[in-house]
Amino acid sequence: MTNPKILTTKKSKDYELIDSGEGEKLERFGKIVVARPDPQALWRKLKPDLWKKADATFCRDAKFCVSTQTGWNTNSKVPDNWFMELGGLKFKIHLSAFKHVGLFPEQVENWSWMQKLVKTSPLPPLLRGEGKFGVLNLFGYTGGASLACAQAGAEVCHADGSKVAINWAKDNAEVSGLADKPIRWILDDAVKFVTREIKRGRKYDGIIMDPPAFGHGPGGEMWKIEKDFLILMDLCFQVLSAKPLFFLINGYASGYSALAYENNLLELKKKFGGEIEAGELTIEEGGGRLLPCGIFARWNKG
Numbered sequence: 342m343t344n345p346k347i348l349t350t351k352k353s354k355d356y357e358l359i360d361s362g363e364g365e366k367l368e369r370f371g372k373i374v375v376a377r378p379d380p381q382a383l384w385r386k387l388k389p390d391l392w393k394k395a396d397a398t399f400c401r402d403a404k405f406c407v408s409t410q411t412g413w414n415t416n417s418k419v420p421d422n423w424f425m426e427l428g429g430l431k432f433k434i435h436l437s438a439f440k441h442v443g444l445f446p447e448q449v450e451n452w453s454w455m456q457k458l459v460k461t462s463p464l465p466p467l468l469r470g471e472g473k474f475g476v477l478n479l480f481g482y483t484g485g486a487s488l489a490c491a492q493a494g495a496e497v498c499h500a501d502g503s504k505v506a507i508n509w510a511k512d513n514a515e516v517s518g519l520a521d522k523p524i525r526w527i528l529d530d531a532v533k534f535v536t537r538e539i540k541r542g543r544k545y546d547g548i549i550m551d552p553p554a555f556g557h558g559p560g561g562e563m564w565k566i567e568k569d570f571l572i573l574m575d576l577c578f579q580v581l582s583a584k585p586l587f588f589l590i591n592g593y594a595s596g597y598s599a600l601a602y603e604n605n606l607l608e609l610k611k612k613f614g615g616e617i618e619a620g621e622l623t624i625e626e627g628g629g630r631l632l633p634c635g636i637f638a639r640w641n642k643g
Contacts, residue, residue: 348451362387366632370423371423376399397436415436424516428452455547476495479531479573500528510526531552548587552573554596587640593634599637602637615642
């Protein structure tokens with residue numbers, strides 16, 4: 342990784358990183374301003390007065406919570422669900438457990454990258470012979486990457502181990518006007534599902550994965566990245582088409598360097614040519630600082 346790349350999400354109509362620091366970030370999703378923990382924000386806040394106006398604040402430690410309760414503390418402006426646009430897509434947002442809201446804005450640049458590849462690729466369609474490109478999205482969560490690819494014309498297989506996340510992704514497809522697009526929604530353990538896809542002889546032109554450090558499949562299957570990541574990579578290489586288009590790996594809170602992910606993609610470059618990019622995912626704050634939000638490595642045939 343001689344030239345690490347920094348991908349940056351900037352302020353848009355419905356999303357803004359207002360301020361960050363002291364282990365927290367202050368964001369606007371649509372009209373709702375949310376304050377929540379972020380361990381990467383190891384610096385001082387620039388706009389401390391604005392934090393008092395947050396509509397929702399997530400408190401991890403009861404000793405420091407105004408209400409003495411951990412979790413979300415909200416005012417009357419926060420609905421059970423609300424809607425916003427990001428990267429040309431629409432999303433249903435709500436405050437969920439563990440500080441999340443169902444959307445990772447730092448992925449916008451990756452969405453644009455995949456859409457451009459799908460729209461301009463000369464590769465033949467493979468998945469179901471309907472004039473589309475086959476994309477597999479593992480650990481697909483609430484569907485941002487899946488919807489971006491479907492919007493660009495790909496047939497997508499969206500797999501996740503959480504039924505709640507899949508239903509949320511389906512809702513996002515509906516509000517984005519993509520409910521009729523060819524998206525397969527799969528509730529399954531990633532390793533088990535890809536193993537079955539190999540037996541079925543199914544192939545994909547593009548693969549996306551965002552493996553957590555730790556997690557569980559719908560049947561109680563345990564995922565540990567240090568044990569299972571290389572197994573899954575080997576399986577994914579077996580479901581790639583003869584002329585693949587791209588392979589994207591994202592990482593968050595796993596403790597690994599982007600270089601580790603890049604090294605796993607060198608085999609694709611050796612076999613198919615193309616190029617690899619790796620580095621950090623960031624969000625630009627109103628004051629110009631960049632908040633690191635994870636790592637990525639991606640290969641494309643070019």
